[in-house]
Amino acid sequence: xxxxxxxxxxxxxxxxxxxxxxxxxxxxxxxxxxxxxxxxxxxxxxxxxxxxxxxxxxxxxxxxxxxxxxxxxxxxxxxxxxxxxxxxxxxxxxxxxxxxxxxxxxxxxxxxxxxxxxxxxxxxxxxxxxxxxxxxxxxxxxxxxxxxxxxxxxxxxxxxxxxxxxxxxxxxxxxxxxxxxxxxxxxxxxxxxxxxxxxxxxxxxxxxxxxxxxxxxxxxxxxxxxxxxxxxxxxxxxxxxxxxxxxxxxxxxxxxxxxxxxxxxxxxxxxxxxxxxxxxxxxxxxxxxxxxxxxxxxxxxxxxxxxxxxxxxxxxxxxxxxxxxxxxxxxxxx
Numbered sequence: 164x165x166x167x168x169x170x171x172x173x174x175x176x177x178x179x180x181x182x183x184x185x186x187x188x189x190x191x192x193x194x195x196x197x198x199x200x201x202x203x204x205x206x207x208x209x210x211x212x213x214x215x216x217x218x219x220x221x222x223x224x225x226x227x228x229x230x231x232x233x234x235x236x237x238x239x240x241x242x243x244x245x246x247x248x249x250x251x252x253x254x255x256x257x258x259x260x261x262x263x264x265x266x267x268x269x270x271x272x273x274x275x276x277x278x279x280x281x282x283x284x285x286x287x288x289x290x291x292x293x294x295x296x297x298x299x300x301x302x303x304x305x306x307x308x309x310x311x312x313x314x315x316x317x318x319x320x321x322x323x324x325x326x327x328x329x330x331x332x333x334x335x336x337x338x339x340x341x342x343x344x345x346x347x348x349x350x351x352x353x354x355x356x357x358x359x360x361x362x363x364x365x366x367x368x369x370x371x372x373x374x375x376x377x378x379x380x381x382x383x384x385x386x387x388x389x390x391x392x393x394x395x396x397x398x399x400x401x402x403x404x405x406x407x408x409x410x411x412x413x414x415x416x417x418x419x420x421x422x423x424x425x426x427x428x429x430x431x432x433x434x435x436x437x438x439x440x441x442x443x444x445x446x447x448x449x450x451x452x453x454x455x456x457x458x459x460x461x462x463x464x465x466x467x468x469x470x471x472x473x474x475x476x477x478x479x480x481x482x483x484x485x486x487x488x489x490x491x492x493x494x495x496x497x
Contacts, residue, residue, distance in 0.1 A: 252315045260286070
């Protein structure tokens, strides 16, 4: 035969029909994967941005059963005991609510006890703004006026101590005496929160954690609020979960700003009020030794509860309740 036959294995290689000339298939696949990765990152970024905006702008109406109507946001205020008895006002800390005072109520049963949910907390309204410490204090004062309270012993726990101090600064006619429970006197005395606390205040990550928060997340964030073993009631957990991200972080920022502007002992020193300071010797949020700063307040009584952490109302309710009862009785207007 004169014709030349080419064996199959010697035929020239042909490009894949979908591969353009001069562009290897592997390079094209890598390019496609890069485009998909960029698209996925873009979508994730967009979703995180939308979540951040949504969480930051979320608000909520008041839901409490005992509302005092105040322009800009109603407050949930609970009253216990004889209305004609000396009045004690209890103000919770950051993330708290009226529920945080339940363990000491039996010790105060013969007094007129007024528990307030601060703006953004518990059953009170959760607007976009109004969380400055002076604003919070002014709102508490307005609520007490509406209830007909004329003079009171005001008690504040942690951040609530800053609100109580501001109320005393504003309303000498209303505040007869002040008691502070584990209220950090100055900003640099802060030890720090839990790992979850720190993450919650981290931009983007914090908003995502808040969106996905569960009971377990909240309980983890509360870990440094107690030193002794405490059975944290479900109501406390649900109250925290019911907060908006804005109400939580704005109150935290406002408290820091208030302390940075002027420490609590310096604010109280010139007011001339009977002052009781209760501090846990094993507080994990504020340096226990900082309680001695309150010695700058003339005639202030400082009580250190041994083996107790940041929340004496739960960790030693008998001693805490007795101290508050005795102080309110001694300082009650006659």
